[in-house]
Amino acid sequence: DPSVCAPLPVLGRDVTVPLVTGGEVTYAALDYAASAPALQRVWDDVAAYAPYYGSVHRGAGYLSQLSTDLFENARRTVSEFLGCRDGDQVVFTRSTTDSLNLLAEALPAGCQVFVFETEHHASLLPWRNAQVTYLDAPRSPRQAVETLERALADREPHGPALVCVTGASNVTGELWPVRELAAAAHAHGARIVLDAAQLAPHHPVSVADLDVDWVAFSGHKLYAPFGSGVLAGRADWLREAEPYLAGGGASRKVARRTDGGVDVEWHETAARHEAGSPNVIGAYSIASACAALTEAGFDQLVAREQYLIEKVRAGLAEVPEVRILSLFGDDAPRVGVLSFVVEGWNSSHFAAALSAEYGIGVRDGLFCAHPLLRTLLGSDPQTQGECGAPEAAPGEKSLNAIRVSFGAGTPDEHVDRFVDAVRELVRDGARWNYRTEDGRCVP
Numbered sequence: 001d002p003s004v005c006a007p008l009p010v011l012g013r014d015v016t017v018p019l020v021t022g023g024e025v026t027y028a029a030l031d032y033a034a035s036a037p038a039l040q041r042v043w044d045d046v047a048a049y050a051p052y053y054g055s056v057h058r059g060a061g062y063l064s065q066l067s068t069d070l071f072e073n074a075r076r077t078v079s080e081f082l083g084c085r086d087g088d089q090v091v092f093t094r095s096t097t098d099s100l101n102l103l104a105e106a107l108p109a110g111c112q113v114f115v116f117e118t119e120h121h122a123s124l125l126p127w128r129n130a131q132v133t134y135l136d137a138p139r140s141p142r143q144a145v146e147t148l149e150r151a152l153a154d155r156e157p158h159g160p161a162l163v164c165v166t167g168a169s170n171v172t173g174e175l176w177p178v179r180e181l182a183a184a185a186h187a188h189g190a191r192i193v194l195d196a197a198q199l200a201p202h203h204p205v206s207v208a209d210l211d212v213d214w215v216a217f218s219g220h221k222l223y224a225p226f227g228s229g230v231l232a233g234r235a236d237w238l239r240e241a242e243p244y245l246a247g248g249g250a251s252r253k254v255a256r257r258t259d260g261g262v263d264v265e266w267h268e269t270a271a272r273h274e275a276g277s278p279n280v281i282g283a284y285s286i287a288s289a290c291a292a293l294t295e296a297g298f299d300q301l302v303a304r305e306q307y308l309i310e311k312v313r314a315g316l317a318e319v320p321e322v323r324i325l326s327l328f329g330d331d332a333p334r335v336g337v338l339s340f341v342v343e344g345w346n347s348s349h350f351a352a353a354l355s356a357e358y359g360i361g362v363r364d365g366l367f368c369a370h371p372l373l374r375t376l377l378g379s380d381p382q383t384q385g386e387c388g389a390p391e392a393a394p395g396e397k398s399l400n401a402i403r404v405s406f407g408a409g410t411p412d413e414h415v416d417r418f419v420d421a422v423r424e425l426v427r428d429g430a431r432w433n434y435r436t437e438d439g440r441c442v443p
């Protein structure tokens with residue numbers, strides 16, 4: 001479709017990989033949901049800044065001042081990107097997992113947590129200090145809202161409560177009714193945190209418009225390098241909580257008491273939860289990615305991604321052996337993330353064949369969402385760790401799945417190659433014998 005914009009330049013476009021059949025081919029990175037390639041623009045921004053690198057909030061020198069300004073400007077850029085409200089805080093973390101664990105540590109005493117069993121483990125597991133209600137997998141967005149409303153109506157109405165929900169599933173790519181879930185949470189006096197790890201790279205996210213209390217995402221899925229993430233939203237719980245890490249930067253004043261102990265005054269800003277020397281490159285690269293996506297225009301990016309999704313969906317629909325996994329129906333709105341199983345194939349062998357024979361990188365396994373996979377597969381999911389072939393012979397019922405995912409940097413050729421490869425593999429059957437080695441599947 002000529003009206004669709006060109007892919008954004010990303011790193012790794014020219015990387016070639018060897019094929020088991022001989023020769024080599026440019027790598028088709030179709031695992032954006034795990035980690036997206038960094039935008040060239042982000043890399044260029046970081047390279048331009050690198051010579052001026054200095055400590056943040058810790059130096060009088062020119063470069064320290066510059067780095068401090070860049071770090072704090074990055075916070076403002078992210079706040080704008082997320083449509084934060086006045087008074088919201090943007091805390092730089094290591095990742096979505098880190099952001100949600102931070103929030104879990106900041107829950108007020110007696111907080112109840114409500115979370116769908118379909119969540120990624122990063123959203124499902126951090127609430128160890130709270131009383132957690134796990135909600136059954138809904139089969140439609142409407143059922144999700146009804147399930148949440150019922151659970152909240154049953155709770156003790158007084159006392160703090162938090163709902164944690166994904167914006168887009170890392171397994172099915174399906175969009176969740178975030179605005180409606182937020183309204184339901186608030187109607188019952190609960191708060192809500194949005195796991196936007198898969199949503200933010202693909203769709204504009206507005207904290208204010210969606211009326212969510214917090215949002216979490218990771219830099220490495222948003223076209224920035226590893227090691228940085230964000231938790232943004234309401235300041236009150238964060239300000240009242242013990243610091244996530246104790247140390248320099250989080251403390252405003254530390255003094256020996258006459259009884260020999262130590263009194264600490266902690267900051268009430270985001271710095272409270274950012275003890276230690278901050279990851280200035282991580283924050284700067286996230287801000288650069290936010291700026292690049294905003295400049296490219298989400299309307300254009302969404303249109304391009306929907307065009308690619310339709311290509312994949314139409315291609316897979318022609319292969320009756322392929323079963324797409326979905327909670328809300330195969331045609332439900334989704335981001336560029338799609339999981340499937342292939343009748344007669346062990347998913348790990350199929351993913352290994354895509355890599356070894358076509359140079360296509362997808363993911364196989366359970367995607368850190370074991371309860372969801374059990375629901376979608378209708379069987380006890382099994383794998384070795386998160387990826388790799390389980391002890392199932394080809395032809396047996398799928399014990400795990402294959403995920404293809406893409407985004408702003410994906411050229412048409414990658415999804416075309418993927419669809420052709422699926423068609424060919426299903427038609428021809430296994431041409432190589434795939435076996436497990438070190439938890440990976442190899443020919």
Ligand code: PMP
Pocket residue numbers: 033034095096097098120122123166168169170195197198218368
């Ligand atoms: N939530 C979702 C929906 C995810 O897809 C992921 C990563 N797969 C995470 C949370 C965790 O992100 P990270 O590994 O960057 O902490």
